[in-house]
Amino acid sequence: MQKQITEANFRLLLDSLLFKGQRVVGPRRSGSTVLYEPLASASDLVIDELPRRSVKEAFFPVCEDLLEYRKEGQQVQLTDVTPERFPETVLIGVRPCDAAAVPVLDAVFSWDYKDQFFLERRARTTIIGLACTTADDACFCTAVGLSPHDPKGADLMLTPLVGGGFLVESQSDKGEAFLETWKDRFAERDGTQPQELATPATQPFDLKKIKAWLDKHFEDAAWDSIATRCVGCGACAFVCPACHCFDIVDEGSEKAGKRRKFWDACGFSKFTNHASGHNPRDLQPKRYRNRIMHKFKYYDDKFGQTLCTGCGRCIRICPVGIDIAGVLEEIEGK
Template structure:
């Protein structure tokens, strides 16, 4: 039987979860911006704006300690971080472009090495997704196979209803358990009608055609045209729900310190700088080419998935106006024209 939850009860659910000791993360006002941040009460929740940054920080922090070390009397001891201290978390109000991303990242974080920091947060997090009833010119989720009502990655999914409140569906056991623990907050949906959803004004792209063009056009002049504008600032990667590059550094002194993971970005000039001084991606066009190749070819080659959910953040906040949808749309058109392959290999 379909269920619904009122706006009041949704905020009461947050209050209840916080009192139970859960960490609740959702969109909240932070100065002039809306960000995914820990909520202390239901009234903190903001649902009419897409947060500036993605929700990946709930699983993959900007910076995190993975061990500490100390040297005393010639002996060094190492202390691992106990991943079991990760709190039970509810991520609420995640738009489809954000809710889908953690499941895509599962592949790389559990590939040849299982990153328990990421995976334990995934295991201990319940995601409450929210359908989109508005979109702007930067949204392109439908172009990469998602939609404003996509439930991929959500444990509980909310659809806004005419007259207020939200229809509730539970695609996973996590979502069912959450509803079962708080039955007094959910009602039968009855004949309530959902609000019209927002379809981005873009055409669906042929991702396999794009991948095929990338396979044969490593040295295309296209990359040089884009690089004339790219500043290599890394904003696109840091805002993206699916970008996941990181570096590991030891911080402290010779006697005491921590080993920490920090976000990194393939657009940075020193990202591939070797200890010898050689840099295989020594100019910006090679670095932006890698960004597109990684999202629409390499990740698909390795894991059978596209590393982009069409959230549009990189378009909205690029300081030089690079539009990733326009780039892949152009590649889609070139693939359709069956242009001959370029030369060269990575």
């Protein structure tokens, strides 16, 4: 279904959602940085800048409690955190590179174990995507098979129109239900043309060729040159919309505490450190190799898709200037 909405009605829609007590999360300026955060009013929404961190935090928080424990005498009391408490949420202004990562995470968190924390948040969230009309030098979504208006992962997709307002296209039953609930805010499409969309500069990669090289070159001197600059800070994994490594830790004392799930990253030096003291990825090139292998080989082997949406955040944030698109170009040229 296609509809359109004026800029004024779009802002009124947001305020109406908030007035009814709906939790609405979207790009919002926090100090000097734009982040996906709960909105207090329609005026909070920023639609002309990619948030610094990805939207995965809406489903997979940096840190979350799994249970609490308390010991009294010989008795241990466990209190579970119930996912049913998670609020219904509308995620709005989600860029295609972020929305496309959500189905990628779906496969991980519903594979051999059903992660009810992730899946319950997912079920209770409606994703409203926003097509991109600008791109910078770090954007490379088109190089990994996506586009600045790709609807993958979105329930509704907004595309800016010439003269203002948005074309609105439903992509799921959730999207249809949202349009029906708020039909007074939307109008029939009148033929107004979409604005010209962004055109990322990076040329499409031959992902099959890259994977074929990775299949045969786990041990290769090229990894030393490719990864020699990596300092193992983990920033790339923490801003990536598709990275999903985590650790589970008990915090507290013998008497009381919490079991918590934290983000982790394969680039950290202790990520694969065994209790014996042995570390199979004892050098940084091995750890960076795993990052590339995971995104463009291992995940593809398991789920048939690439663990990268070309958002470019890792390029922008890397303190030593590693460009993953440049790394892929180097591998493709071998």
